[in-house]
Amino acid sequence: MEKFYDFSAMNLRGNKEISMSDYAGKVVVVVNTASKCGFTPQLEGLEILYKKYKDQGLVVLGFPCNQFGHQEPGDESSIEGGCVINYGVTFQMFSKINVNGNNALPLFKYLKSELKGTLTDSIKWNFTKFIIDRNGKPIKRFGSITTPSKIERFLLENRLIK
Secondary structure (H helix, E strand, O other): OOOHHOEEEEEOOOOOOOHHHHHHEEEEEEEEEOOOOOOOOHHHHHHHHHHHHHHHHHEEEEEEOOOOOOOOOOOOHHHHHHHHHHHOOEEEEOOOOOOOOOOOOHHHHHHHHOOOOOOOOOOOOOOOEEEOOOOOOOOEEEOOOOOOHHHHHHHHHHHOOO
């Protein structure tokens, strides 16, 4: 049976494969992102969350995706520039991927199978967030409208961070 730590993905520049096992013992927020989406300002909130709790072992992993309204049309260089310049993102971003369909990144296939969605398991839009506990167990799925401050509240209430 597969576990979160069994998966890997290419970094944003596409020159290094990163294993999810690198995040063993951490609380992980996995999110599919897009730079031209109404929810894109959540990048700022996710960065604030990351900076505030990274010393406690919180990690945010961003996965650009162009499957929803073609809201991530650029290449990795333009994605990197937009995230850093517009939102000051310092958390780990990965290469552009698919989250639904036959070509979905295996990590997202796994997360969707572990944390079912409403009506269907498919991801409905950009900025769907998955929380993985320190043991690598996916424990919560949040839709696009859930803000990083609500994620913070969940993490605090469940004592994943202090």
